Amino acid sequence: MRQAGRYMKSYQLLCERYPKFRERSENVDLVVEISLQPWKVFKPDGVILFSDILTPLPGMNIPFDIVKGKGPVIYDPLRTAAAVNEVREFVPEEWVPYVGQALNLLRQEVKNEAAVLGFVGAPFTLASYCVEGGSSKNFTMIKKLAFSEPAILHNLLQKFTTSMANYIKYQADNGAQAVQIFDSWATELSPADFEEFSLPYLKQIVDSVRETHPDLPLILYASGSGGLLERLPLSGVDVVSLDWTVDMAEGRKRLGSNVAVQGNVDPGVLFGSKEFISKRIYDTVQKAGNVGHVLNLGHGIKVGTPEENVAHFFEVAKGIRY
Numbered sequence: 001m002r003q004a005g006r007y008m009k010s011y012q013l014l015c016e017r018y019p020k021f022r023e024r025s026e027n028v029d030l031v032v033e034i035s036l037q038p039w040k041v042f043k044p045d046g047v048i049l050f051s052d053i054l055t056p057l058p059g060m061n062i063p064f065d066i067v068k069g070k071g072p073v074i075y076d077p078l079r080t081a082a083a084v085n086e087v088r089e090f091v092p093e094e095w096v097p098y099v100g101q102a103l104n105l106l107r108q109e110v111k112n113e114a115a116v117l118g119f120v121g122a123p124f125t126l127a128s129y130c131v132e133g134g135s136s137k138n139f140t141m142i143k144k145l146a147f148s149e150p151a152i153l154h155n156l157l158q159k160f161t162t163s164m165a166n167y168i169k170y171q172a173d174n175g176a177q178a179v180q181i182f183d184s185w186a187t188e189l190s191p192a193d194f195e196e197f198s199l200p201y202l203k204q205i206v207d208s209v210r211e212t213h214p215d216l217p218l219i220l221y222a223s224g225s226g227g228l229l230e231r232l233p234l235s236g237v238d239v240v241s242l243d244w245t246v247d248m249a250e251g252r253k254r255l256g257s258n259v260a261v262q263g264n265v266d267p268g269v270l271f272g273s274k275e276f277i278s279k280r281i282y283d284t285v286q287k288a289g290n291v292g293h294v295l296n297l298g299h300g301i302k303v304g305t306p307e308e309n310v311a312h313f314f315e316v317a318k319g320i321r322y
């Protein structure tokens with residue numbers, strides 16, 4: 001789940017002092033402080049690096065910002081062969097040294113009490129932001145490119161693939177103990193188009209990471225992934241993260257036995273009563289079975305979620321014994 005963020009009072013206070021998202025996410029001390037905010041209060045088993053899937057973009061020659069009330073903005077959307085040619089391969093040590101430093105510091109801070117988790121955006125999801133120019137409802141620009149000039153999109157996807165494989169390795173080398181790949185918008189694609197514009201690139205990333213970091217657990221998340229479920233494990237990841245639109249028991253069956261699952265409590269449940277939250281946690285754990293399940297929400301914690309309900313979620317989860 002997205003852990004840090006606007007549901008926490010401590011984060012809101014820090015945002016008043018540092019109003020720009022890019023400043024909060026690109027300064028080592030702030031990254032460490034924000035990453036630790038939820039851990040200090042709730043003590044989850046994992047501490048997620050505070051960053052964004054778009055953080056590598058400036059290092060690839062794609063300027064962006066995250067604007068309050070509007071979300072991500074890519075100033076010059078990439079829609080032509082010439083624009084894609086200007087995209088550079090990402091060299092993490094050069095462009096985001098603060099990520100490596102923050103991961104190292106997080107490992108020192110949390111010792112062995114929790115796993116430090118890194119993440120990257122998947123090629124199709126990153127491309128969707130860069131082609132659309134920001135968040136999108138209908139994904140018309142990226143589909144126009146995919147379905148009229150696929151070679152241009154493939155060129156961009158390949159650049160993200162090589163760059164994100166290197167970024168995962170960089171995060172692991174600096175202390176990340178598992179890395180989640182967010183293909184949040186892959187589910188906007190039909191299964192056939194997913195097989196052309198997303199799956200081969202995910203597989204390439206996984207294969208490349210396995211060559212140098214065979215023991216690094218890789219997790220794949222796609223929102224609303226019910227229609228693609230059988231295809232997600234074909235990427236080769238260790239864990240598939242399910243959102244709550246899939247029944248956990250059915251999801252398990254459809255994913256097969258070679259992959260672990262993460263999820264999938266509806267983040268909206270945290271607005272419910274404590275009894276309801278407990279019941280949904282027990283249901284989810286029971287449906288997932290007693291091996292290979294990372295209990296989590298099915299997506300990030302929503303703005304406005306009561307912190308005491310988040311605390312209740314962790315209390316109940318930690319009390320579960322098999």
Ligand SMILES: Cc1c2[nH]c(c1CCC(=O)O)Cc1[nH]c(c(CCC(=O)O)c1C)Cc1[nH]c(c(CCC(=O)O)c1C)Cc1[nH]c(c(C)c1CCC(=O)O)C2
Binds near residue numbers: 003021035053
């Ligand atoms: C699609 C995506 C993005 N970013 C991310 C994804 C994949 C996950 C998903 O499917 O939601 C990943 C992400 N972004 C952020 C995290 C935080 C790490 C953690 O959990 O602590 C993670 C894991 C910080 C953030 N990234 C962002 C916020 C909210 C803005 C803020 O707090 O200032 C946070 C906490 C901004 C962001 N960044 C992005 C969006 C759509 C937004 C929301 C814009 C808005 O709501 O105004 C792109």
